[in-house]
Amino acid sequence: MANAIEVEKLRKEFKSYSSRSGLIGAFRDLFTRNYKIIRAVNDISFTVKQGEMVGYIGENGAGKSTTIKMLTGILTPTSGKVIVNGMNPHKEREKFVQTIGVVFGQRSQLWWDIAVQESFRLLKKVYRVSDQAYKEHMEHVIETLDIGPLLDKPVRKLSLGQRMRCELAAALIHNPPLLFLDEPTIGLDVLVKLKIRKFLKEINEKYNTTILLTTHDISDIEALCERVIMLDEGKIIYDGSLQELKANWGEGKQIQFQFAKEVAQEELNVLTADLKVQWQAGERENVWTAHVSPTDMSDVIGRVVAKYEIKDININEISTEEIIRNIYEEGVVYG
Amino acid sequence: MAKYIEMIRIRFLMMLAYRTNYYSGILIYSINIGAYYFLWSAIYGDKSSIQGMSVLQMTTYVAVAWMARAFYFNNIDREIAMEIKEGKVATELIRPYSYLGMKTMQGLGEGIFRLFFFSLPGMVIVGLLFPLELTTNVSTWGYFAVSIVLSFIINSELNLIAGILTFFTLNNEGLLRAKRFVIDLFSGLILPISFYPAWAQEVMKYFPFQGISYIPSMIFTEGFRGQAIIDGLMFQLMWSLILLVPIQLLWKAAKKQLVIQGG
Numbered sequence: 001m002a003n004a005i006e007v008e009k010l011r012k013e014f015k016s017y018s019s020r021s022g023l024i025g026a027f028r029d030l031f032t033r034n035y036k037i038i039r040a041v042n043d044i045s046f047t048v049k050q051g052e053m054v055g056y057i058g059e060n061g062a063g064k065s066t067t068i069k070m071l072t073g074i075l076t077p078t079s080g081k082v083i084v085n086g087m088n089p090h091k092e093r094e095k096f097v098q099t100i101g102v103v104f105g106q107r108s109q110l111w112w113d114i115a116v117q118e119s120f121r122l123l124k125k126v127y128r129v130s131d132q133a134y135k136e137h138m139e140h141v142i143e144t145l146d147i148g149p150l151l152d153k154p155v156r157k158l159s160l161g162q163r164m165r166c167e168l169a170a171a172l173i174h175n176p177p178l179l180f181l182d183e184p185t186i187g188l189d190v191l192v193k194l195k196i197r198k199f200l201k202e203i204n205e206k207y208n209t210t211i212l213l214t215t216h217d218i219s220d221i222e223a224l225c226e227r228v229i230m231l232d233e234g235k236i237i238y239d240g241s242l243q244e245l246k247a248n249w250g251e252g253k254q255i256q257f258q259f260a261k262e263v264a265q266e267e268l269n270v271l272t273a274d275l276k277v278q279w280q281a282g283e284r285e286n287v288w289t290a291h292v293s294p295t296d297m298s299d300v301i302g303r304v305v306a307k308y309e310i311k312d313i314n315i316n317e318i319s320t321e322e323i324i325r326n327i328y329e330e331g332v333v334y335g
Numbered sequence: 336m337a338k339y340i341e342m343i344r345i346r347f348l349m350m351l352a353y354r355t356n357y358y359s360g361i362l363i364y365s366i367n368i369g370a371y372y373f374l375w376s377a378i379y380g381d382k383s384s385i386q387g388m389s390v391l392q393m394t395t396y397v398a399v400a401w402m403a404r405a406f407y408f409n410n411i412d413r414e415i416a417m418e419i420k421e422g423k424v425a426t427e428l429i430r431p432y433s434y435l436g437m438k439t440m441q442g443l444g445e446g447i448f449r450l451f452f453f454s455l456p457g458m459v460i461v462g463l464l465f466p467l468e469l470t471t472n473v474s475t476w477g478y479f480a481v482s483i484v485l486s487f488i489i490n491s492e493l494n495l496i497a498g499i500l501t502f503f504t505l506n507n508e509g510l511l512r513a514k515r516f517v518i519d520l521f522s523g524l525i526l527p528i529s530f531y532p533a534w535a536q537e538v539m540k541y542f543p544f545q546g547i548s549y550i551p552s553m554i555f556t557e558g559f560r561g562q563a564i565i566d567g568l569m570f571q572l573m574w575s576l577i578l579l580v581p582i583q584l585l586w587k588a589a590k591k592q593l594v595i596q597g598g
Contacts, residue, residue, distance in 0.1 A: 098431045107425070109426040113349050118348060126341075126431060
């Protein structure tokens with residue numbers, strides 16, 4: 001099967017100015033400016049196959065949006081190779097954008113003052129979609145996203161959830177084989193999120209649409225993507241299945257104890273010195289969390305309960321969110 | 336091509352959504368024209384003509400210049416600047432059309448709207464208030480129509496250039512204001528070019544500005560006749576072609592320079 005996206009040693013550098021402080025500094029800035037070169041994306045390489053759904057995650061400022069902008073042909077790479085849908089996005093922009101759909105969660109691509117259907121009509125003309133193809137495809141989209149009643153309203157009168165569904169429909173008017181979603185569920189309530197996820201799964205199955213998704217909501221990724229690419233400071237730190245990530249990092253359990261009296265970390269360490277346990281202070285007073293491997297679980301609980309008076313115990317799986325947070329904090333993926 | 340025509344229609348719809356703004360605009364333009372009418376009447380005094388123009392021709396010149404302005408004037412420079420500042424240009428670049436072409440079409444949609452909802456009713460009102468001399472010569476109307484289309488092209492091209500410069504400065508409010516003032520002054524909107532000192536007239540031959548307002552207004556008031564009309568139209572045509580060159584060069588450089596602000 002053909003690759004939808006091929007990226008090799010992609011790099012993007014920005015020149016950024018730093019202002020000097022104070023009034024004198026401001027005057028000096030008038031004549032000479034300090035600037036430094038910031039590498040937002042640092043020699044990344046990956047490929048995405050047709051029909052894959054890939055989660056592209058990273059902290060704020062990790063370079064996700066910059067990558068997407070290069071993949072969609074908006075920004076020119078400083079160096080490296082990008083081939084998307086068999087084309088160089090920047091060189092053949094007008095032909096290339098015909099084959100992709102893009103949703104930027106934080107900015108609208110519909111025309112603010114006119115009814116949604118007028119925007120759709122313009123986009124239909126822009127992408128040269130035939131009446132028949134439009135009818136066949138869009139009727140289904142409009143029905144699934146439940147936006148029929150919204151079509152004659154101007155965009156500025158829609159709620160965020162309504163607008164996002166319309167944006168998604170607008171990105172799909174020409175039924176592109178590749179869809180970029182940049183934080184599509186930002187600020188949406190659970191019901192709308194579920195609807196959008198279900199819809200994305202459906203079009204992926206029906207048309208074998210490739211989807212590249214960036215989000216801060218890990219549950220989106222869990223629901224949709226089998227593969228994640230994780231970015232930190234412009235570099236890819238993990239590229240593989242979500243399953244594997246969980247297996248390597250999420251092994252073990254967390255046991256949260258709420259003690260009746262104050263307990264020192266030293267005591268706890270001594271108590272479980274021969275077991276594989278890490279103690280961590282909780283957010284509230286007298287709360288400690290033990291990270292243990294499953295085999296040592298009963299031992300730890302037994303010893304703690306025998307020695308201290310306990311008010312409450314919670315046993316948790318390590319959540320994906322937590323795994324990802326740990327990875328961000330350490331900046332590398334082991335194993 | 337269908338997409339560009341659709342864009343004109345969309346812009347027309349958008350303007351229609353805010354049409355009440357325009358009725359106050361007609362009033363403001365009428366007051367402007369009135370002020371110039373009284374000013375010129377005072378300057379003329381007893382003289383029957385200055386620089387070969389009668390007071391009646393001058394009043395008509397002023398009225399037509401302002402009403403033509405409603406057609407060729409547009410805000411695409413400001414819109415481009417704003418779309419760059421807010422990062423909205425990103426969503427424009429993921430569409431399979433030429434961004435500058437679409438902007439020009441939006442300007443045209445706006446121009447057509449203003450022509451029907453502003454210039455025409457405005458001209459009727461002004462015609463009732465002040466003595467105007469509207470020619471009955473069909474060929475003059477024809478030349479005038481060609482001329483204001485070229486005005487629109489030249490003015491839009493200058494707007495595109497000013498707008499694209501935002502890619503490099505990221506905030507060029509001052510430049511846009513200066514451009515607007517220069518155009519109002521040197522295009523002949525406020526004062527016909529023939530009233531400028533000879534050296535200034537000579538200098539202005541090397542700038543496109545008089546192609547925006549002076550030439551169509553002179554054609555309409557029949558201040559230009561015969562060869563002068565053809566020369567005027569050729570001047571406009573030449574500039575509308577020349578200005579395409581800096582637009583292409585700037586746009587190429589701008590795309591390389593492009594930094595999407597915000598996110």
